[in-house]
Amino acid sequence: MLKINFKITGWLFVSVLAFTACEKEYLEFEYTDGAVREADIWKSDRHARGFLNNVYTGVPNRYNLDGNGALLASGSDEAVNSNFNSSINVFNNDTWGPMRTFDEQYTSMYTNLRRANLFLENAPTSKISPASDIPELMGEAYFLRALYHFELMKRYGGVIIANRTFKPDEVLDLPRNSFEEVVEQILADCDEAAAVLTPSIRDQSDGDKGRATQTAALALKARTLLYAASPLNNPSGDAAKWQAAADAARAVIDLNKHSLLTGNQTTPWSELANLWNYSTRAYNAEVIFASAADNVNSIELNNAPIGYDGARGRTNPTQELVDAFGMRSSGKPITDPASGYNPANPYNDRDPRLGLFIIVNGASFKNRPVEIYAGGRDNVPTNVNSTKTGYYLRKFLSESAAWGVGATTNVRRPWVHFRYAEVLLNYAEALNEAQGPVADVYRYVNQVRARAGMPPLPTSLSKDQMRERIHNERRVELCFEDHRFYDVRRWKKGEQFFNKPVHGMRITRNGSNLSFERFQVESRAFSEKMYRFPIPQFELNIASKNLEQNPSW
Amino acid sequence: MQGISWLNYLKIRGSLGLIGYASVGRNRFLYLDEYSNGGGTPSFGGNISNINSRLFFGNPSSLNSNPSSQLQLSNPVVWHSKVGNPNVTWEKSIKRNIGIETAFFKDKLLINADLFDEKRYDILLPRDNSAPDIFGESLPFTNYGENYNKGYEIEATFRNTIGDFEYRLYAQLTHAVNEIVLTDEPVNLAPNLRRTGQSIDQYFGYQVIGFYQSLDDIAASPASKVSGPVIPGDFKYADINGDNVINDQDRVPIGYTDVPRNVFGIEPSISYKGIGLSALIQGVSKVSSNLIFDGNGRNQYYSRMLDRWTPENAVNANWPAMRPGSLGGNPSYNVNSFLLQDASYVRLRNIELSYQFPAAIMDKLKLGSLRLFVNGQNLLTWTKLIGLDPESNISRTYNRQFFSNPTYTYPVTKVYNFGLNVQF
Secondary structure, eight states, X not given: OHHHHHHHHHHHHHHHHHHHHHHHHHHOOOOOSSOOOHHHHHTOHHHHHHHHHHHHTTSOOOSOSSSSOOOGGGGTTTEEESOTTOGGGGGTTTOOBTTBOSSOOHHHHHHHHHHHHHHHHHGGGSOOSSGGGHHHHHHHHHHHHHHHHHHHXXXXXXXXXXXXXXXXXXXXXXXXXXXXXXXXXXXXXXXXXXXXXXXXXXXXXXXXXXXXXXXXXXXXXXXXXXXXXXTTXXXXXXXXXXXXXXXXXXXXXXXXXXXXXXXOSSOTTTTGXXXXXXXXXXXXXXXXXXXXXXXXXXXXXHHSOTTTXXXXXXXXXXXXXXXXXXXXTTOOOTTSTTSOOOTTSTTTTBOHHHHHHEEOTXXXXXXXXXXXXXXXXXXXXXXXXXXXXXXXXXXXXXXXXXXXXXXXXXXXXXXXXXXXXXXXHHXXXXXXXXXXXXXXXXXXXXXXXXXXXXXXXXXXXXXXXXXXXXXXXXXXXXXXXXXXXXXXXXXXXXXXXXXXXXEEEEEEEETTEEEEEEEEEEXXXXXXXXXXXXXXXXXXXXXXXXXXXXXXX | OTTOSSEEEEEEEEEEEEEEEOSXXXXXXXXXXEEEESSOOBOGGGOBOOOOOOEEOSOGGGGTTOGGGGGGGEEOOEEEEEOOOTTOOOEEEEEEEEEEEEEETTTTEEEEEEEXXXXXXXXXXXXXXXXXXXXXXXXXXXXXXXXXXXXXXXXXXXEEEETTEEEEEEEEEEEEEEEEEEOOOOTTOOGGGOOTTSOTTOOXXXXXXXXXXXXXXXXXXOEEOSSSOOOTTSEEEOOTTOSSEESGGGOEEOSOOSSOSEEEEEEEEEEETTEEEEEEEEEEESOEEOBOOSOTTSSOOOGGGGGBXXXXXXXXXXXXXXXXXXXXXXXXXXXXXXXXXXXXXXXXXXXXXXXXXXXXXXXXXXXXXXXXXXXXXXXXXXXXXXXXXXXXXXXXXXXXXXXXXXXXXXXXXXXXXXXXXXXX
């Protein structure tokens, strides 16, 4: 009996051993407490896709550039930052330099480019399944690579092209590629992307909305060509470059996938404010490409008037920007004696976008009128955050967000990088430069104006007059969206706009009468070298032989 | 030692060693490429677990009623977190030492001396400082750096007895200097900012050449971009690179490091018929400290600031002018040659007076031993360091770019003891 028992136990033991051995062989359990290895990533569908997702994390979100809520607008003549200590002021007070940079994206963009390149190099042999997804996923990476090169190009001009991953033991003191070469690289990547991507956000499945699309790639291509055709980068004024930019913008329009976000007939602008508000207008037809939509109330906390639950009123629009908004009834700029502008009642009958983008005295915000007159609730000079110009930001702000103690409401907002109105204005600008004020120029500028409730442009403008009108239309329509800072540079108008003081409006209340007085807020400095960003000194210290600094820095 | 009466012991010794250091406080897997995911940690088996929500795609409007379901839209994020270096090997050091041990005059005088050096090489470091950022990622660790450390150690004891009178003097001195022979630095780094050739953790700061005496003086001097605007009475710094701007490129090696180069101790003791007096005197020299009482950025002032620069006190000023906090950063409180302190000290670490009752009394009292003593610790300190105890150096090493306020340091205390030691 005992013997048999022993035998059985022995057999059991052997079979357990055999089973364990099998398990080991078939499940290939390998233990490591350290690295996740290369093969584990690219062998896995989920991880390989995750790698591409990570390339998207570099898409800039531009609501807070200094850690304290500054928009790039405060580095241009659009706005003054209520925080005088903000580092964004290096753009305005002539302390900018290779050792004191701001919004310096050199390192971060090359980090993003390496990620895109790693994906592009590994995706073709990865186990992404189904494999038929690979071309489109690579198209997204091509688009992102183009976007990151564009972010470098608009700052520094010609930069070192990173269209492959650099090796750790490679000599990386490379000469900068020319501006034209970078443009070529961006265009090539945009074309690769446009050929394979889903046409537009409207065609994407619910879970994919926000990923790169064909229209995004074409809009990036159009903007790149517009920059390349502009006076800063096209000193000889080659009209063919403008024509190329016009054609590229036209391609986006012709796809007929996007439209302007329009309200009803009497107030066509009424939906415009929701363009950035994904809680109510998710991936609306005007948005071509945007960053991931964060669920935040910090945009309001940073920018709302100071009388609202400790908001910081950061971005204070300048009088110069306010003056750029024309008169609604006459459609004329306020400088025109026949415009109907009344300096004693300056906000009356103005372009409806003024009320949508800027909080002026008396405007209603969160169910009460904003009081910016001297002594008002939103103008308290002893509060360091009080408005410096007499205006507060309204664009991007959602009235449903709340940031008070005990009652916070977040609203999902992306940073919109490309929207249809910009494409229309890109097209009009390029076409006017290439062909003069032909019918299409009027047509598309007037489309943008009509959505804002503004009358069409007067007919028979000269090419120069039309240029001024288009420049002003961009200034108004695209204010605070990171365009002005670069537009003025590419137009080579920095000395004209950025090298002079900015102004505000002082409002005094006497009974029910208000009086308005313009005043200088601060002086601003701009010089020739500031058309480009300086290459940061830390990089020059390393790459000493071939990397060249931009002129005069 | 036949025939040499004054020398009764002599030994010469030496050593030479090659030592390897692996995993010097760093990752054991330097040779592997690594990937990470959105905040989660790699789990057993090399799989990535806990894919965090780092990126949002998708139509958010359907989520309005239920914000917590946003996770449904989150997309996993995976990134390349480390470049591996398959050639990585351990750090090495060659240590050499030669010493003598001697005894003279029938062991009355003992002298030991050692001469040592250490060459540490193949130090593991990522060469990020010398590789352009266009690489786009942190570089792998490579065996690159080299340090050299050398010095000597001497100790001597002299002891003698004259009748009941005994005395003994022990002295010890250690001197050590290290130097960075090779480290990862940008090729174009200005010579005054190079760490190569300097000691490890050498302080760098501005060279003070005086005070700004007036607004005219400020206007006529190189523009200061150190931090915040300058006012009369702020330190005027030397424009080392001559570019007519004072900024962090004008910093130079100043002072020493926070590790003393010289450490010494003296231990005298005498005794006569049961009465004993002994002491330990200790000291360090060639050491600097970035501790400073600068008001902590708040409205807090110290008596030494009475000597500050004012137009009337311009000649005798011993501290920069006081300035309102609203002016922004104070350029005078950046590490500079004037305020970087000499942290050398000599300290009476311990002194003791004792009386050992003689054996005859012990026998009467039927006691084993009875000893009466009074001693004190840290009774006297001679130092130039102002503000704190020179050994309170906890926060000193925090950041050598800046002065540090000695907020969380607790000084060495003085201790007095009086005692009776009885043994049965």
